[in-house]
Amino acid sequence: MLRLFSLFFVLSLFWLLLSGIFSVLILILGINSIILCVFIARRMAIVDKEGHPIHLTYLIGLSYFPWLLKEIVKSNIEVAQAILKPSLPISPRIIHVPAGQNEELGQVIFANSITLTPGTVSIAHEPGRITVHALLNSTAKVLERGEMNARVCLLEGDTLPSFNGSEK
Amino acid sequence: MITYMFSIAAVAILLVMAMTLFRAAIGPNTYDRILAVNVFGTLAVILIAVLGFLKGRPEFLDLALVYALINFIGTIAVAKYIRFNDMGIGTGRDEGGDI
Amino acid sequence: MGSWVDLVACLFILTGSVFVCIGGIGLLRLRDVFERMHGASLIDTMGLGMIFLGLMLFSGFNLVTAKLAIILGFVLVTSPTATHALAQAALHSGVKPNVDDASQNLLDKTLVSERENIGE
Structure with missing residues (x-):
């Protein structure tokens, strides 16, 4: 039930942001279409833990996404340097990365974070393990240190698995 | 000054679009072409x-x-079609149709 | 809105354009599909992100900024998904990545176990 209200709130926000017109007629039309959307989503039974995740610990998420942005910028610069050098100093390889998340949603977040970071693309997935194509030595090392895995586990609300290696 | 910057950005993007089209034309296999079209979008x-x-x-x-939405759906659909020669096939045991 | 905001916006857009160009060069220079995906993700993250950040700074605080933020968030969620789907499709139809032997063995084992999982 909480999820339905949350979905209603998010959809209202989305409508207001996209339309930007605040006349009565448009607002009534908007409320009607939002209620229709919530009803259809409830009939399709997609308002569950996966479809509308309000159970993630978003306070930790507030620290995860800036960290992810920092990693993205760092590896962007590394990959850009490697592409621009005339000798093309790349060393493509396949590595396995353990994914310690309990739910599928956490693993999806982890795999998407891996792919979003340039220099690593997740190419295959089994429960508990993700196969990654890494472009550079440095980007592969960052992933093998396991910090991203630990942080996504925290985001999911699990206990923190220890990751070896130190940050800096 | 910022208007010049918009022009510079537009020219750079058009240049890279030309590169992408080149890759889509010469790409050795189908997946190169799909990737190029995705980047073009x-x-x-x-x-x-x-x-x-x-x-x-x-x-x-x-x-x-709208273009971002269509680009995503289009890439997934074309990748699935090339892979299975069918849009409605199911692969998994529990949930059908994932790629 | 002070002129220094415009200056910072200019800087962001310039950085984004440079990264878009580098991604395009990577798309042409790298050697096989899986390597070119890294070049593509350069455009998707840094190029689009920086240019949109610049536009958001330039337009100030209004509905246009919100729309830009929505597009940015949407692309950041969907582009890795599309890349992953493309990589899966390429792998399962037999495209070999250009890697050393140890990596190739690892990949073959993964593919075999995955085929057993989905029962092909």
């Missing part, structure tokens, strides 16, 4: 946004939003 989204600001009509952003 992303570049089109950026170009529409920049052009909207260049012309002083930010309403273009709605077009960019």
